[in-house]
Amino acid sequence: MKSTETEAEHKAIAFRDRHGLGLAPIRDLVALAENRIGLDLVFEELPAGIDALTTKDGETGKVFVAVAATENLERQRFTIAHEIGHIEFGDLVEGFTPHENNFDAEDRAHTFARHLLIPREAMHHLLAEVNAQRFALELRHLSSLVQFFGVLPTVAAIQLREESWISDDTFSQWEQETAPRLSVLFGWDAERKALLATSAQKRPSQRLSSRAVDLYRRGLVAIEFVASVTGRPVSEVEADMKRFDIEPAKLSSATDEPFVIDEL
Template sequence: MRRLTMQQAEMLASKFRTENGLGQAEPVSVKTLLRKLQITAMYRPLSADSYGISCKSKTGKMFMLINSNSTRGRQHFTIAHEFYHLYFDENPTPHMCCGGASVEEKNADIFASVLLLPKEGVYAMLGKEEILQRKVKLATVLRIEQMFQVSRSMLLIRLRDIGVISENERQAMQSIPVKESALEYGYDRSLYVSANEGVTIGDFGEKARILFEEGRISEGHYLELLKMISDGREDN
């Protein structure tokens, strides 16, 4: 697989949005999309350098594990990254997402960025002078990251890649403390902290029961799966 160009990634993201009934400029609710696509997802603590994992069965059933130690914004990026592996990766083998440098990992990163931050949606939130002068205000950065529920670092990279800010401006903005600036501008800081530990999305318990009744897993394995759910909580 060759490295995706930005244009190719945007075309894939546009196709993905269209196929799932999403407008080309609106924010993506990743939890809603997980439910719609019937992807079972679990949020559990993982090591600091592991963000998540996805896999697809031979029958097409899909699963994700997301690091609940990551910030909420990072979790959203991880889920969008895994969407690429599940729907566009030519060889979607189970893997742990940990910021690798392979071509497909880079492709998944680019796809996640353009899916979560569509160019049309970003431009709509910028002032004319911000676009012309290539200098975006901190207040605007905060509005965009809160609207699209993404991390500061991801947003700044996207703004640079679409030509709205320079690399020097990206670095300068990156040095501004994230949580403190959000608080100063009146935003809550939930986007910038870890979240969702123990949450399960999907019919995990129902699937486990069916497997047990069909004799495909033992009673002990079934009880172990139920314990995983009871130790966490189902996200409704």
């Protein structure tokens, strides 16, 4: 029987291979999840202690994930990767799915997310490029991994310990580190702050927004519907439609439906 570590790593490698990701960092995890996997992600303020809420439609199989809008960019990325892990392993059930009552599934999704975001082979390559030596790593090496792969310091530290790059004592120190502190210490705080404007912002699902605009162009929904889906003022949406010459088509007959919610 495969261990959770082995099973989750193999699943993460297979996922990367299937989507042609190779060993490169996944820069836009949201685009990957929405455009290539078919998830609907929405970023909202969630109750304290909840990183995401996932629901699956029993009839269509569509998966909708509400992700916490947060300035903890790396945690948000890990959360999305974690939810992808649940989907890859078929853990989701109909309706809303909090997973904390299933420790094995949670542990497996966590491990999947770690290997998805920071593959062992890719980590070895990066460390080899800077002539790093096992059990002689410095904090700057951890910082490089966190910045390059966009992961939590704890996640990078676990991967380093699992691959015998650091001792248990070093791991105990490094798992307490934070990305904001490392970014200031090693000069990449400006780059990180530029990304926070997105991670901390409440925003709608790209896929749902796109489908709402498509329905509007086909004359099947009103501009107010687009504004509701995208979470923007009607006047702002109207201005954008006029600016980019996006107009609703006229219904071809009296039998045409004026509103088609099922297509969302």
